[in-house]
Amino acid sequence: MKKLLLSATVLAFTAGASFADTVRMGTEGAYPPYNFIDDDGEVAGFEREVGDKLCEIAGLTCEWVTNEWDTIIPNLLSGNYDTIIAGMSITDERDEVIDFTQDYYPPTASAYAALTDGVDLMGGVIAAQTSTIQAGHVATTGATLVEFATLDDTIAAVQNGEVDAVFADKDALAPFVAEQGFTFLGDDVPLGDGIGMGLRESDAELKTKFNAAIDAMKADGSLNALLIKYFGEETATY
Known part of the structure; x- marks a missing residue:
């Protein structure tokens, strides 16, 4: 690259x-x-x-x-x-x-979102969009990072059980929390x-x-x- x-x-x-x-x-x-x-x-x-x-x-x-x-x-x-x-x-x-x-x-804040509480955010499997500051952050936490091409792909990975949670811009995740059964987990993370x-x-x-x-x-x-x-x-x- x-x-x-x-x-x-x-x-x-x-x-x-x-x-x-x-x-x-x-x-x-x-x-x-x-x-x-x-x-x-x-x-x-x-x-x-x-x-x-x-x-x-x-x-x-x-x-x-x-x-x-x-x-x-x-x-x-x-x-x-x-x-x-x-x-x-x-x-x-x-x-x-x-x-x-x-x-x-x-x-603005980045945030974790998942379909269930109790996800190990520092040791679990976390999705993030590739080449984002969120992916870079997850890579430093000890969690297993799985990168995807789009935000929709990260959401689908949570929904099908491929990963435990997604980490992205909080504003981008808000509609999924409001409408698709996701919940925010942990503290907001200021990045950028x-x-x-x-x-x-x-x-x-x-x-x-x-x-x-x-x-x-x-x-x-x-x-x-x-x-x-x-x-x-x-x-x-x-």
């Missing part, structure tokens, strides 16, 4: 930023309510609304591109799209490879420095445009309104 990222970095310099015409907004499309594919086959969710508003404020023409999570950074670097807006937490490790805007979602847009290091001008647009949404309350719309009155806001 290291070699892949380094090669992609070289490609990024030749890919350049074509955002003067159209900015391609890269997302996963499989992490509701942050981002998902709706019944019409379109990207929807919190980040679709945020991203469209940011592009409007910045005066940019934007189109949406989906990519599997585990290759989302390499494909940004190789020029397949110009941003990552996909529930990606800002971390020092990622910041060594790509650049980030300021956060558009405040630092909020969620930001990922960009190539070479796209400093694009970063400046999006940072200014995020500032505007924070100032006029529209970002808080979307946070509450998708994550409820108790969610962290600006």
Whole structure:
């Protein structure tokens, strides 16, 4: 993977930023309510609304591109799209490879969820989505980590008894707790420095445009309104 990222970095310099015409907004499309594919086959969710508003404020023409999570950074670097807006937490490790805007979602909690109480969270078998900060955390706890490509796959693994619990963003797990018989276990775990847009290091001008647009949404309350719309009155806001 290291070699892949380094090669992609070289490609990024030749890919350049074509955002003067159209900015391609890269997302996963499989992490509701942050981002998902709706019944019409379109990207929807919190980040679709945020991203469209940011592009409007910045005066940019934007189109949406989906990519599997585990290759989302390499494909940004190789020029397949110009941003990552996909529930990606800002971390020092990622910041060594790509650049980030300021956060558009405040630092939030990760949590464990299971179908039964009494799961050994430090010694059991825990599912997490691959290449996430949650997977990295589980790997340090002494539990057996099993990684899956999507959040839905981690949920299915709990439901079919393949694993004991899932560890993910608490907001992403909340619908499963409310509607599908899951329960939160243990204490919340704060991870990351909020969620930001990922960009190539070479796209400093694009970063400046999006940072200014995020500032505007924070100032006029529209970002808080979307946070509450998708994550409820108790969610962290600006």
